[in-house]
Amino acid sequence: MDKSTMPPPLPSSAVTGAIAVERGEDVHQAFMQALPDGFWINDFSGRFLETNEALCQMLGYTREELLHMNIQDIEASETPGETAAHIQEIIRTGSGRFQTRHRRKDGVVMGVEVSALYTAKLGKRFFVILRDITERKLMEKALLIQNRISNIFLTVSGDEMFNEALKIVLEELRSPYGVFGYLDQGGNLVVPSMTRHIWDKCQVTDKSLFFPRSTWGDSSWPRAIREKKWNYTNEVSARIPKGHIGISRHISFPILFQGKVIGLFQVANKGTDYTEEDIRMLENIAGYVAPILNVELQRKWAEEELRESEKRFRTTFEQAAVGIAHVGTDGRWLRVNQKLCDIVGYTREELLARSFQDITHADDIESDLEYVRQLLAATIPTYSMEKRYLHKNGEIVWINLTVALVRKDSGEPDYFISVIQDISVRKRMEQEIQQLNAELEQRVIQRTAQLQAANADLENFSYSVSHDLRAPLRAIDGFASILREDYASRLDEEGLRLFQVVSDNTRKMAQLIDDILAFSCAGRSELNLTTLDMNALVQQVWQELEPQRAERAIELRLPPLPSARGDHAAVRQVWMNLLANAVKFTRGREPAVIEVGGRHEGEENIYSIRDNGVGFDMAYVAKLFGLFQRLHGMEEFAGTGVGLSIVKRFITKHGGRVWAEGKTGEGATFWFTLPAETIAESGLRNAETTNTVPHS
């Protein structure tokens, strides 16, 4: 104990002086009253003989009351016989100094330091100076508590720490029951510590250590937390749950850190009423606990977060729908998830005793290792490959592997993270598709062959028609002519006419054969697209039609036409057929007018041929382009009904359209379109696919 804080023992000269004072009442009184500490004189029995004002103030008694009291009346030592021992000591040595506790008139116990002097010479009297050391005691106690609490936080961890801290609080506040809790990140109260025997005693079912903020209500402790202010009562609590221990008096004390409530102390059922002194004690403890608790909570939450993050990782790792593994740089499995075990059929232990090389298909090891080398050399950041594992049962498992390398802080390779996806099903399907494709291809080849055969047949058929049908006609006509020639003298006029009929019909038949062949050819021939000068083409065709135009007065109107892209021969044939028709069906018109037109529109060119000939009835327009369809009698206009069919076939092959309008007796107009250049290319492709006739 620091001597400087203590009043000095009374010197012997002072005692001598005191005796003198007894005689000089005024001086004596002045000295006594001037003392800041309490002072009294008692006799050997302990009876107060003299007191000063400071003592009255300290103990709460008047001088008169004290003079009728004994020192035992203010004694509040917790150790019986302690005071007697002190007195014996003082008598033996003549003086003494010790600390003890005195009770004030109001019952409050205070810590005091007693300095006493005893002399037998002066009628066995004790001269006593009393100093109130409650404050100092408290300070000392606080220091002690702080040390204990520090010690707890340093040496104990987790819930045990809260228990130990609570133990000190309960001890210091002489309370049998108590609670030490903290607020979690959600602001809910967590109580890791409650007096153990209460815990056992407390009958509340579902007594939770966790009090969600939403369930708090407005009893004393939630109030303390919300108001950031302690409260206490020395009255029995009525509002306690059934089965809860009875609370006769209690304090709720929030633990604040930087203006924020972070925890709570509650103490209850002290033997005597809680006083301001208890509050100060708690205040003291809370003030010291707060920063430490804060650090502890921050650490706890960081730990929880880490645990949570680790748990998330573990969950991801374990629950993943794909195989995940950590693989050492030597290829050993360091960590594998269940899915990977399922994929390859090994248990975790079996896998961890192997390397990826052990379960990789021999044909895939080298390419995998090459990737590994590149990854280690940092020439690639990751790699993905399809490869085969060997299942424990020997079967091949196709997987898709994606690998990344984790490096240490030093940059040195640490381990690989591999993601393994089972693609056996996909592989199987791919194989099936491949097989199907192969089959399909085979079938296409067969079909093509069949088609080619059919085309060849058609070819032969056309060839036969052109050769074999003509020959008999030639024979009929030839021999009819010979007959007429050689036997002319024996034939009358009717006979000659009949031979002429035979001859005319063979010619018609020959024309029909030619037209059929031309039509068939129009379907089969390949289009050779070039840019066509349509004006030149029309003029050329017009020239060729000269025999048909002989002795006819026909005006051809030919404005500039947009050039087209198409097959020269085919488009020439189109113009030929349309112009020949126009010439044919304007016979008898004077003057006959044939007007050609052409314009660009959208993605196509539209060409037209208008004539002022016999026209046609629109009722039959649908038949116009049909094969062998004729709208006029043979007597009137010769023809086989193939010309417009050929027009339609050629135009359609070019990707164009053809249509007509007419009116009986007033002429007809024919239109056809050819695609503009860009689209003509696709027309070419179409033409190629529809034409498979090989050239011999």
Place this chain on the structure above:
Amino acid sequence: MAKNMAVDILLVEDNPTDAELTMRTLKKHYLTNNLEWVKDGAAALDFLFRRGDYAARDNSTLHVVLLDLRLPKVGGLEVLKQMRSNEHTRLVPVVVLTSSKEERDIVSSYKLGANSFVSKPVGFEEFAKTVAELGLYWMLVNRLTPPEE
């Protein structure tokens, strides 16, 4: 016709009526004295290469071969091809006389070295006219390559 006679027209024609009409026309113009008619390609090749029945024949007087394309056994184009690749017949004039008007037949014939391609008209009048012109041209107008010794 005696197999060793000098022949100046070889008619290769499987259709007897066509052959008759052709020969009748040529006869009218006195062009059939030394005409040989064979009915298929194989016989034509025998004749031309002096094989079998025609081993003793003289080739030097052959003015023209009237060759149909559609023939039994060996086709007309094949006959033409073999003629053109044979030393003794490669310069013999060949007129393809056929019912075909097909472009590919025309092209193939000329590519293989035909001297002329003539479609047989169906009408007898035109037919007779065409054949007569042909005969007169090749027999009387055209000059043969001098025989190689």
